[in-house]
Amino acid sequence: MAIITLPYRYLERLAGTDRQTIIDRVPMIGADIERIEEDHVDVEFFPNRPDLYSPEGVARAMRGFLGIEEGLPNYTVRPSGITFSVDPNLADIRPFLGSAVIRNVALDEEGIESLMALQEALHWAVGRGRGKVAIGVHDLDTVKPPFRYVASPRNRSFVPLDFEREMTMEEMLADHPKGRDYAHLVENFDKFPLIVDAENRVLSFPPIINGELTRVTAATKNILLDCTGTDRKAVMTAVNIICTALAEAGATIETVTVEGEEMPTLAPAERVVSVGECSRLLGLPLTAEEMSRLLRRMRFDAEPDGASRVRILVPCYRSDILHDWDIFEDVAIAYGIENFDAALPATSTVAQEHPISAITGAVRSVMTGLGYLEAIPFTLSNDRVLYANMQREPAPGTLRLLHPISEEQTVVRTDLLPLLMEMLQANKHRELPQRLFAVGDVVVDCITSQKAAAVSIHPAADFSEAYAAADVLCRELSLPYTVTESADPAFLDGRRGDIVVNGKIVGVFGEVHPAVLGAFDLEHSVAAFALDLTAVPGYPALPDTPSPGGR
Incomplete structure (x- = not known):
């Protein structure tokens, strides 16, 4: 969750009340007070309310909650006459752009810090680490419209923020701190997103870094806002939150024409809700x-x-x-x-941990103790990841989506190991060693059960490491087993073994086959194992027949 610093003097002026009232009442709108300092209070807000990630947003909410100013805030938007074009070649890279002009801002150093803090909080809460949305804030008076959002050659150079020399965009990914942090978002594309002005000067290399040219300072009076991303709704959410926050501080909002569309409108959405349903749900x-x-x-x-x-x-x-x-x-x-009355429920029960929860909890405890980090893969996957990349034949009971909307999500997962391999591929830019595990549901023949899997990637990963981890897990789960030679094509011949319980293969471990490594674009050895948790003592019996609905 985001922790927001609220300076008392600024907040009191915007909220129209005193600091003690704010400290007493702000928890009632869904916040936890982290620290109370002499000149500010640090407050933690939940991820579902990014509009509260700034002093301006908190003040707006507090004015309503305290009855100082109720109803819909009124924001006037006028046209700026500024246009933004979007290169069609960005469609598969970072296709969406939102923009606005914000005039008459009054920024001191504290105000700049607040704006940057809002920007970074939105990168986390709305932008998912800049993957869905990246936000750029520019001094409008240093550049010349119209602006263009283009797909640029990777060797284009400019001076990035906080640097004094020009660098190519490829150099920024390697040498700039922000480049190293976010390189994985763009490094696999032939061209990079770039925002330039009418004189072809660079404003921004989203989602990596702005140019030094448009740095916002205490002297900045007019701001150009750009939000780029892969999700249009998230992009416009970020635009709306920043524009309305600065409008609360007295700025004027102007629209920008992006490919013929005027934005932002800051228009409210209309809904009709039931009084009876609300009364029933709240008991009022x-x-x-x-x-x-x-x-x-x-x-x-x-x-x-x-x-x-x-x-x-x-x-x-x-x-x-x-x-x-x-x-x-x-x-x-x-x-x-x-003000809600507390009431004890009419009935009570004696609860206990479900056996499956106990087993999966034990897996988590063991694997974290071995130094592995838990990953939570998607439930939906595809034949390429689950089978083709692993050199395995499709499982006969694979549950397939009738109308998938993406080629990446066409089946329900039948195994966790391929999804961990996919995660290693997504994190190949990170330092080694990487050790991940997953435990969770898989579905075969419309029957849900639980599996566990783990991977370890580094230059020395080998059969012994996989065997040792699998052995510790089995022993800690009180699972007696034997090992036989495996024929699983996902693993290297002679460096693989099957985990056998009561004559049935319930798991596999070993060194991942080089062809599988190549399919996932991995350059180092991977030691891995997978285990069917239905074999663990105490696991509830599975149904004899699949659920209705078929495949």
Whole structure:
């Protein structure tokens, strides 16, 4: 979760109340106070509320919650006349661009730090480490519109932020701290994303680094905002949050025309919600008028739509509103969590840990003790990863999606080991050794069971390492086993073994075959093992027949 620094003087001015009231009440809107200092308070907010990742956003919410200023915030947007073109060659690299012009900003050093902190918090919460969204903030007065977002040759050079000399973009990936951190997002493309002005000067190399040319300083009065990414909704969420935060501080928002589209509009979304459903869920006898009043305190526009419904306008920065229940949660917050009556349930039960949870928990304990990090692979995969890359034949009971929307996600996973190999491929730019394990559900013949798998990659990874890890896990799970020579084509002949329990093969270990390493574009040896946890003593019996629904 994001920890936000809130300076008292700035926050008091924006919120219209004193610091003690803010400290007392801010936890009620969904925050934990981390530290109270002489001149600021550090507050931790949940990932679902990125609009609260700045003093401006917190002040806006507090004004409503405290009844100082209720209802939908009003943001005026006017055209800037500035245009942005997007190169079609970016379609498979980083296709989406959002932009805005923000004028009349008043930034001191504290304000710049706050803006940069918001930018980085959004990179984490909305951008998923800049993969979905990367944000650039530029001094507009140092460049000349119109602007272009292009796919550039990798040898294009400019002076990156915090450097004094020109570097090629390839050099930045190797030598610039941000380049090393985020190289994996672009290094496999023939061309790199680049933002340039009318004179072909570089503003930014997203998602890596801005140019020194457009550095924002205390003298900056007008800002050009760019948000690039692979998810349009996430891109526009970031644009809306930054624009409205700076508007709260007194800035003026202007639109930019991106490929004919004016953005941002900062327009609210309309919803109609049920008073009865909200009352039932919260256990409160609400009327439409009462519900509307509570929602206005949470900065919605809300009016009764008859006796049983409320029509609301959702602010553009509230990206967390995905379902009516998200709105009902805000009703509960405005009502006051402390005002709900506590009641013991009418019945009670004696609980115990499920056997499967006990077994998977034991696997996690053992593997972390061996120095492995837990990975959580996707449940959906494809034949290439599960079978072709592993030199294995498709499992007869593979559960296939009837209408997959992506070639990468066409089947439900039947094994965890191939997915760990895929993770090693995604992390090949990281330092070695890497040791990963996974434990979780697999589905074969419409029957769900649990497996475990582990991989270790480094130049000296070998059969002995795989055997040692598998042996420790089996012994700690009280699983008596024998080892026989394996014929699994995913492993190297003569350096592989099957784990056998009661005459049945329940696992495999050894050195991964060089052809498999090549299929996953790995350059070092991998020691690995996989284990079917249904063989572990105490595992519940599986059903004799598959679930209805077929394959």
